Amino acid sequence: MPNPAALELVALSKRYGATTAVDAIDLRIAAGTYCCLLGPSGCGKSSTLRMIAGHEAASEGDIILGNQNVTDLPPARRGTAMMFQSYALFPHLTVIDNVAFALKMRGVDKATRRRRASELLDLVAMTPYAGRLPTQLSGGQQQRVALARALITEPQILLLDEPLSALDPFLRIKMRAELKRLQRELGITFIHVTHGQEEAMALADLVVLMNGGRIEQMGSPREVFNRPRTAFVARFIGGHNVIDTSSGAIAVRADKLALRPAESGPGIAGTVTDVEYQGTFVQVVVKSEAGEELIAHLGEAAFDARPVAVGDGVTATWDGAEAHVLE
Incomplete structure (x- = not known):
């Protein structure tokens, strides 16, 4: 060649x-x-x-x-x-x-x-x-x-x-x-x-x-x-949640999103709309009170320790260091 x-x-x-x-x-x-x-x-x-x-x-x-x-x-x-x-x-x-x-x-x-x-x-x-x-x-x-x-x-x-x-x-x-x-x-x-x-x-x-x-x-x-640069990149590449905050849009990876019981401190309150077992993780879809859809990828052990079902109220939270600011 x-x-x-x-x-x-x-x-x-x-x-x-x-x-x-x-x-x-x-x-x-x-x-x-x-x-x-x-x-x-x-x-x-x-x-x-x-x-x-x-x-x-x-x-x-x-x-x-x-x-x-x-x-x-x-x-x-x-x-x-x-x-x-x-x-x-x-x-x-x-x-x-x-x-x-x-x-x-x-x-x-x-x-x-x-x-x-x-x-x-x-x-x-x-x-x-x-x-x-x-x-x-x-x-x-x-x-x-x-x-x-x-x-x-x-x-x-x-x-x-x-x-x-x-x-x-x-x-x-x-x-x-x-x-x-x-x-x-x-x-x-x-x-x-x-x-x-x-x-x-x-x-x-x-x-x-x-x-x-x-x-x-x-x-x-x-x-x-x-490090997705824009909301389009974060959404198209997948595996990210695009979240609007008071200071602008951020991307948080689905595997970095945690779910807590409803009304348990700061975060985004919502309702579980779907739970899917994916083998190495459980995918949980949450609809926020503002109508936004959030996706959390929870390890089996984490899910089993605190299982959720469709209709449950939850609060989605994340470590601030895991949030990536978008343009």
Whole structure:
């Protein structure tokens, strides 16, 4: 594989008529990083990925890969490869011919392209299936073939558009580990679009959370989770309560919220509306007197020591040191 390249987006925008999908974003992704573009539908993450790939023209701004401005280059000359959500395998070609296809288009001789395709099938543990057609493969196997096909051009950056969304939950977790292993072994930059917070937290070195065409916050998964900058980040990442106080909004992690009997000192009084056992913790939902919904994640021992049920009055409290002030 070639040396990984750093990617820089400079004031990058994408407009569709009067609609601004991506609004002058600046982003630098260090070489060899696993970056997840995260956010709700319509936030601009897929448009950003397609502009990096060259499948969408940038309305304004620059895309710099390594020391080259690739903004106006066609996809094949950018040093990137795209793995699509649908995998887009050719149904009439065998697995090995699907993987080798890009090299065939470049005029590489059959023996060389098949040797290289075999190496990549070995990398993704698909060698026994080399002679099969895509319809004879499971979803996870098709994904491995699509990965091998994307990697055969030796890209400096691999772009992945919701690659796990078509898989069942168990396989999604398994393939998540596979993607991380591959990225580590190859040492190249992966840019992965997802709307799944858990997926981004598990995979990314760098999480870029987008909202309304702009970057709301970026950083390591721990930074973004533990220090959300805005109420949007706290709510989207999950696991936080956004609470309005007299001095402004704060975020308190659900596992840092404690529940006391009603009328037991300072805190937010409310009524339990839901109790769910989640294995390692019990999730308790409380509706405050002001109509706000608060969520507490209580360890089993803590819940068993002071159990609550739907309809009980409680007071939600937290340690002041656990409250994170939001912008």
